[in-house]
Amino acid sequence: MALKATLTRMSLPDHGFASVLRPTPGGLWCPEGDFYIDPPRPVARAVITHGHADHARAGHGAVLATPETLAIMGERYGADFAGRTQALTYGERLKVGGVEVSLAPAGHVLGSAQATVRHGGLTITASGDYKRRRDPTCAAFEPVPSDVFITEATFGLPVFRHPPDTQEIGRLLRSVQQFPERAHLVGAYALGKAQRVIRLLREAGYDETIYVHGALERLNRLYEHFGVDLGPLAPATGSKADFAGRIVIAPPSAIADRCSRRFPDPVTAFASGWMSVRARVRQRGVELPLILSDHADWDELTATLTELSPQEIWITHGRDDALRRWAELEGLTARALHLVGYEDEDDD
Amino acid sequence: MRAFAALLDRLSFTASRNAKLRLIRDHLADAPDPDRGWALAALTGALSFTAAKPAMIRQAVEARVDAELFRLSYDYVGDLAETAALIWPARHGANREPELSEVIDTLNTAKRGEVQGLLEGWLDALDADGRWALLKLVTGGLRVGVSARLAWQAAADFGGVEVADIQEVWHAQTPPYADLLAWLDGKTERPSAMAHGRFRPVMLAQPIDEAIDLPRLDPAAYAAEWKWDGIRVQAVSEGGVKRLYSRTGEDVSGAFPDVLAALNYEGAIDGELLVLRDGRVAPFGDLQQRLNRKTAEAKLIASHPAGIRAYDLLAAEGEDLRALPFAERRARLEAFVAAIGSDRIDLSPLVPFETWKGLAARRAEPPPGDPQSAEGLMLKRLDSVYEAGRPKGPWFKWKRDPHLIDAVLMYAQRGHGKRSSFYSDYTFGVWTEDADGIHVLTPVGKAYFGFTDEELKQLDKFVRDHTVERFGPVRSVTATREFGLVLEVAFEGLQRSKRHKSGVAMRFPRISRIRWDKPAKEADELATLERMLD
Ligand SMILES: [Zn+2]
Ligand SMILES: [Zn+2]
Numbered sequence: 001m002a003l004k005a006t007l008t009r010m011s012l013p014d015h016g017f018a019s020v021l022r023p024t025p026g027g028l029w030c031p032e033g034d035f036y037i038d039p040p041r042p043v044a045r046a047v048i049t050h051g052h053a054d055h056a057r058a059g060h061g062a063v064l065a066t067p068e069t070l071a072i073m074g075e076r077y078g079a080d081f082a083g084r085t086q087a088l089t090y091g092e093r094l095k096v097g098g099v100e101v102s103l104a105p106a107g108h109v110l111g112s113a114q115a116t117v118r119h120g121g122l123t124i125t126a127s128g129d130y131k132r133r134r135d136p137t138c139a140a141f142e143p144v145p146s147d148v149f150i151t152e153a154t155f156g157l158p159v160f161r162h163p164p165d166t167q168e169i170g171r172l173l174r175s176v177q178q179f180p181e182r183a184h185l186v187g188a189y190a191l192g193k194a195q196r197v198i199r200l201l202r203e204a205g206y207d208e209t210i211y212v213h214g215a216l217e218r219l220n221r222l223y224e225h226f227g228v229d230l231g232p233l234a235p236a237t238g239s240k241a242d243f244a245g246r247i248v249i250a251p252p253s254a255i256a257d258r259c260s261r262r263f264p265d266p267v268t269a270f271a272s273g274w275m276s277v278r279a280r281v282r283q284r285g286v287e288l289p290l291i292l293s294d295h296a297d298w299d300e301l302t303a304t305l306t307e308l309s310p311q312e313i314w315i316t317h318g319r320d321d322a323l324r325r326w327a328e329l330e331g332l333t334a335r336a337l338h339l340v341g342y343e344d345e346d347d348d
Numbered sequence: 349m350r351a352f353a354a355l356l357d358r359l360s361f362t363a364s365r366n367a368k369l370r371l372i373r374d375h376l377a378d379a380p381d382p383d384r385g386w387a388l389a390a391l392t393g394a395l396s397f398t399a400a401k402p403a404m405i406r407q408a409v410e411a412r413v414d415a416e417l418f419r420l421s422y423d424y425v426g427d428l429a430e431t432a433a434l435i436w437p438a439r440h441g442a443n444r445e446p447e448l449s450e451v452i453d454t455l456n457t458a459k460r461g462e463v464q465g466l467l468e469g470w471l472d473a474l475d476a477d478g479r480w481a482l483l484k485l486v487t488g489g490l491r492v493g494v495s496a497r498l499a500w501q502a503a504a505d506f507g508g509v510e511v512a513d514i515q516e517v518w519h520a521q522t523p524p525y526a527d528l529l530a531w532l533d534g535k536t537e538r539p540s541a542m543a544h545g546r547f548r549p550v551m552l553a554q555p556i557d558e559a560i561d562l563p564r565l566d567p568a569a570y571a572a573e574w575k576w577d578g579i580r581v582q583a584v585s586e587g588g589v590k591r592l593y594s595r596t597g598e599d600v601s602g603a604f605p606d607v608l609a610a611l612n613y614e615g616a617i618d619g620e621l622l623v624l625r626d627g628r629v630a631p632f633g634d635l636q637q638r639l640n641r642k643t644a645e646a647k648l649i650a651s652h653p654a655g656i657r658a659y660d661l662l663a664a665e666g667e668d669l670r671a672l673p674f675a676e677r678r679a680r681l682e683a684f685v686a687a688i689g690s691d692r693i694d695l696s697p698l699v700p701f702e703t704w705k706g707l708a709a710r711r712a713e714p715p716p717g718d719p720q721s722a723e724g725l726m727l728k729r730l731d732s733v734y735e736a737g738r739p740k741g742p743w744f745k746w747k748r749d750p751h752l753i754d755a756v757l758m759y760a761q762r763g764h765g766k767r768s769s770f771y772s773d774y775t776f777g778v779w780t781e782d783a784d785g786i787h788v789l790t791p792v793g794k795a796y797f798g799f800t801d802e803e804l805k806q807l808d809k810f811v812r813d814h815t816v817e818r819f820g821p822v823r824s825v826t827a828t829r830e831f832g833l834v835l836e837v838a839f840e841g842l843q844r845s846k847r848h849k850s851g852v853a854m855r856f857p858r859i860s861r862i863r864w865d866k867p868a869k870e871a872d873e874l875a876t877l878e879r880m881l882d
């Protein structure tokens with residue numbers, strides 16, 4: 001009852017969109033299908049766009065997601081992470097209550113999906129987190145024509161223009177050459193970023209053993225299981241001297257702490273979209289910033305919105321102010337949903 | 349431009365001195381001429397462009413980007429040049445990317461009205477890193493934590509020569525240093541160092557360890573003189589070229605036109621820059637008011653007249669004296685200074701003594717007058733040649749107050765009451781080596797007085813300009829081997845302390861002087877403090 005009262009007080013989108021999908025304090029909710037998309041707290045029924053912790057939480061009654069996302073959740077939370085699970089492959093359509101649900105690739109991480117809900121001639125797509133550039137570790141984003149397109153805006157400022165991946169990987173490899181006596185410790189988020197960095201290194205012709213922090217091992221195996229070849233990997237254990245001239249991949253939290261002391265005078269690198277802003281680099285004490293993001297940059301966000309030109313743009317999280325300003329200049333309707341609970345894994 | 353931009357980018361995030369040296373050295377090896385020479389010029393501060401003003405950059409951006417989006421972005425990024433570099437919209441099919449040398453040559457000959465158009469064309473052609481480097485270069489804001497000295501060291505590493513060799517010839521060379529680089533490449537002989545008005549690498553003294561050094565030194569072999577409380581300088585006047593250099597070779601002539609005008613001789617004097625009133629040394633604070641100014645105002649020059657107290661003579665009438673023993677140079681110096689006959693240049697007198705004990709007494713209780721404002725004594729072996737660097741043995745410094753150390757500012761905290769708007773409580777540290785043999789600062793104390801209101805404002809500004817991190821009311825400031833603010837801290841006593849990470853605790857510490865002139869890496873070591881414990 002309390003929830004209902006709150007709902008009626010919130011300003012709801014009109015055009016009947018609210019019967020398909022609406023923002024609530026508990027997350028994006030579909031009244032006709034009675035499920036939430038990426039809810040921040042346990043609910044009876046959830047559609048999960050991708051495996052990042054702020055989108056995929058444990059403890060839901062039932063979860064609908066891609067097979068890869070279900071596998072990732074199982075790996076992270078244990079097999080009993082939800083009461084029931086149901087896999088939905090990209091492009092498949094499923095009736096849920098009075099609505100039809102389908103998933104399309106979001107290009108964000110392995111298994112990441114945009115969730116499209118159709119009802120009464122209206123189509124709303126919740127894109128979760130996404131990017132548009134090629135990623136060798138996951139399926140490329142597919143635009144879904146929609147009346148409402150729900151977008152993130154993590155890098156929703158025109159100062160964020162991620163350079164080509166090859167350029168950033170090139171900088172890392174050049175540094176390894178230039179400092180052969182030092183270890184290169186690359187901070188990369190455990191799900192998605194780490195595997196992408198490894199895969200990009202392989203594509204750049206780096207076929208040496210890459211050392212990985214223990215926290216990444218299981219997800220690496222899972223990626224390999226889904227057909228992403230990561231090449232020779234080894235755990236980052238051993239004596240200091242073993243790591244001279246080597247690349248070590250670790251979760252972001254590990255590059256700052258004492259664990260980095262195990263390596264010989266390490267060059268600390270960090271693969272994140274935030275690394276284009278110098279103050280952020282300094283704040284983290286990073287020596288070699290690598291601008292590699294799994295989120296759309298400004299150009300990708302605006303190109304996507306232009307391409308889809310939906311009736312309404314809803315912005316879940318990030319810099320909604322700047323993106324709304326852009327939409328206004330372009331004559332598009334955009335509103336900020338101010339959904340809470342989404343952090344940015346790049347910032348981890 | 350791409351390679352130069354990548355170098356600046358990398359340098360700006362690299363703390364380790366060795367890594368910086370490697371980056372610059374490799375750039376000198378890889379980049380073509382004349383770009384690498386211009387890069388060296390940029391890093392040593394030999395280039396200064398001020399053609400582009402911030403307003404010009406802002407205007408160029410706002411012509412391309414919505415003002416509101418620019419404002420939101422600038423708010424987030426916090427730096428105008430960086431925001432402009434990042435937000436500048438790509439123009440496909442834009443001009444070919446300009447080389448560094450092209451940018452510099454063009455700017456050097458451009459008319460005022462042409463600068464904006466040139467800049468916009470280059471911004472269109474460059475990527476974000478290139479745009480950042482360009483904007484930093486043309487606005488004169490190239491701060492990447494590299495001192496001229498570090499760049500010289502890298503050039504020395506690249507050529508396999510001593511840094512003193514580079515310094516020796518440096519001021520005879522002009523950007524883009526074709527002759528210098530050809531020599532470092534091993535293709536030609538060392539270029540001429542005979543330029544008029546050039547800098548000679550300075551000789552520095554080791555701190556003396558009374559317990560270890562004094563017993564094995566023969567007092568008859570040494571001369572003693574006061575160590576004046578000013579700034580060590582080299583005053584050169586040759587063939588009409590007059591220059592005043594700091595001890596690291598930076599040209600500080602601009603701030604001291606009064607001193608420069610008094611350099612009416614043919615030679616190079618090593619001395620102490622002081623504010624001198626009627627031949628008397630004024631407090632260091634008076635000199636400080638004249639420092640850190642690119643140009644001097646007439647009023648300040650009149651109220652704070654500067655002069656030089658001469659220690660040594662490095663060249664006279666075209667003759668290089670540095671290979672002569674100190675005793676001989678000293679005799680030449682005395683005659684030289686007398687011949688100049690200026691009240692701006694006087695002689696630092698020798699302090700006569702027979703025994704170390706006798707000298708220690710004079711050091712502890714200097715006679716009335718100037719010596720009481722001296723920092724302590726210098727001991728110079730009579731036969732010592734003038735040798736670049738800090739050789740062990742020939743020269744020692746023997747500071748007067750044993751409870752005086754040079755520490756580096758690490759943290760600052762907001763004060764209370766009427767000082768609550770200032771960062772007025774300072775935590776400072778000294779150097780020690782960590783388990784990996786890397787120099788790190790360890791905090792040794794905290795002080796919140798000893799400075800004037802004027803100095804408080806300067807300190808507060810320094811803290812705000814160089815904040816690294818904030819923790820509530822506390823800010824950490826940049827404090828590395830390459831960059832940091834040295835504070836001379838006076839204290840009454842020192843005790844062992846388990847509570848302090850450094851293992852020592854100071855009694856009654858206060859800031860006795862702000863050493864704007866002193867490189868951070870020359871602050872004291874923890875070992876010096878530990879020796880004071882007994
Ligand atoms: Zn995500
Ligand atoms: Zn997210």
